[in-house]
Amino acid sequence: MQPLQVVGRLQARCAPLVRRWLSSAASAPVSERVTASSPVPFPDVEEEENQGPPSYQERSTQSTDFESDRFPVRYDWTRDEIRRLYNHPLLDLVYHGATAHRIYFNPREVQQCTLLSIKTGGCPEDCKYCSQSSSYKTAVKAEKLMGFDDVMESARRAKEGGSTRFCMGAAWRGVSQVGPRQFDRVLQMVSEVRGMGMEVCATLGLLNTEQAKKLKEAGLTAYNHNLDTSKEYYPKVITSRVYEDRLKTLESVREAGISVCCGGIIGLGESHEDRVSLLHTLATLKEHPESVPVNALVANEGTPLEEADTVPVWDLCRMIATARIVMPRSMVRLSAGRLGLSEAEQALCFMAGANSIFTGDKLLTTPNPEFSEDRAMFETLGLKGKQPFYYEKLEEKHVSS
Numbered sequence: 271m272q273p274l275q276v277v278g279r280l281q282a283r284c285a286p287l288v289r290r291w292l293s294s295a296a297s298a299p300v301s302e303r304v305t306a307s308s309p310v311p312f313p314d315v316e317e318e319e320n321q322g323p324p325s326y327q328e329r330s331t332q333s334t335d336f337e338s339d340r341f342p343v344r345y346d347w348t349r350d351e352i353r354r355l356y357n358h359p360l361l362d363l364v365y366h367g368a369t370a371h372r373i374y375f376n377p378r379e380v381q382q383c384t385l386l387s388i389k390t391g392g393c394p395e396d397c398k399y400c401s402q403s404s405s406y407k408t409a410v411k412a413e414k415l416m417g418f419d420d421v422m423e424s425a426r427r428a429k430e431g432g433s434t435r436f437c438m439g440a441a442w443r444g445v446s447q448v449g450p451r452q453f454d455r456v457l458q459m460v461s462e463v464r465g466m467g468m469e470v471c472a473t474l475g476l477l478n479t480e481q482a483k484k485l486k487e488a489g490l491t492a493y494n495h496n497l498d499t500s501k502e503y504y505p506k507v508i509t510s511r512v513y514e515d516r517l518k519t520l521e522s523v524r525e526a527g528i529s530v531c532c533g534g535i536i537g538l539g540e541s542h543e544d545r546v547s548l549l550h551t552l553a554t555l556k557e558h559p560e561s562v563p564v565n566a567l568v569a570n571e572g573t574p575l576e577e578a579d580t581v582p583v584w585d586l587c588r589m590i591a592t593a594r595i596v597m598p599r600s601m602v603r604l605s606a607g608r609l610g611l612s613e614a615e616q617a618l619c620f621m622a623g624a625n626s627i628f629t630g631d632k633l634l635t636t637p638n639p640e641f642s643e644d645r646a647m648f649e650t651l652g653l654k655g656k657q658p659f660y661y662e663k664l665e666e667k668h669v670s671s
């Protein structure tokens with residue numbers, strides 16, 4: 271059974287309560303909205319920690335006094351429900367995101383992942399936001415697959431910097447495009463990084479089930495494959511593949527028993543309705559992705575979106591809080607665009623429900639805050655890194671209880 275299925279069984283019992291909250295919040299005056307969603311008592315974080323992990327998860331999976339009744343894990347969201355959530359007054363929405371976050375997770379813990387581009391540039395896909403596409407003249411030049419030792423050195427540095435997940439990205443259309451020799455080298459990298467005690471993620475483009483199974487055997491924890499935007503807006507951003515291709519790869523990943531990391535990018539010129547549509551697609555998958563990256567476009571010179579406006583932090587918060595509420599047990603990752611945010615703005619995103627970040631000075635080819643800057647921010651905000659293998663431990667705990 272997938273970890274997220276554990277609480278999925280509760281959805282039928284819980285759904286009416288959230289519907290009631292949604293309808294009352296949408297129609298009631300502000301003063302009544304507060305009553306309609308009165309706060310749960312704020313947990314004593316230190317006390318919870320002393321009881322050993324994972325006390326927050328236990329509360330959501332085992333307690334009979336079920337606080338998560340108010341924010342159940344559901345797979346039957348309607349687009350209208352998500353739209354109404356998304357359109358809530360922002361601070362009200364952040365408050366609810368923060369509440370859902372505290373029910374399912376220890377809010378002090380933030381997962382730290384490091385993303386390395388192991389094969390940069392020369393990609394045959396035409397994603398309009400990407401400096402690695404061979405369709406555009408950008409500063410990024412095509413390179414060969416990185417050497418094994420260099421990748422291991424990066425993984426070691428990431429681990430020393432506090433990362434618990436190491437993600438490797440290749441600018442490929444998919445694994446089938448490159449042939450078995452390069453794929454075998456990636457499998458070897460996966461296996462070696464896993465042997466270092468880190469979670470391993472890869473983003474290699476389109477994947478079939480057989481390839482996914484090989485990655486699983488090599489020790490892959492998660493596969494990143496973003497849907498980017500809504501199904502409706504997708505052809506305006508990418509023409510070299512279709513939305514259905516992405517969904518098929520996600521199915522292959524699930525079939526192989528690998529965690530899914532899937533989210534999107536805002537700031538591509540899409541409407542708010544497109545953002546709602548993307549969240550609806552993610553929240554109604556058979557299983558919610560274990561990781562949901564929320565990226566803000568970093569406009570790259572030479573790409574068709576080089577002149578795009580900077581995404582306001584408020585839009586990021588709105589996406590994060592809505593994602594947190596509709597997929598409450600997923601890690602919501604504050605991803606690309608973080609370098610442009612102040613610590614206070616990042617704090618607001620953590621408050622809204624983000625509990626994962628990319629660390630390390632590069633996100634594939636995009637600049638990112640340094641390890642040391644993040645360490646200082648964690649200290650200021652009272653945050654700490656999440657231990658690796660969170661979902662595996664949660665599943666083991668459930669099975670043995």
Ligand code: SF4
Pocket residue numbers: 393394395396397400401402403404440441442443475
């Ligand atoms: S986003 Fe990925 S698939 Fe799209 S062009 Fe860039 S590297 Fe290729």
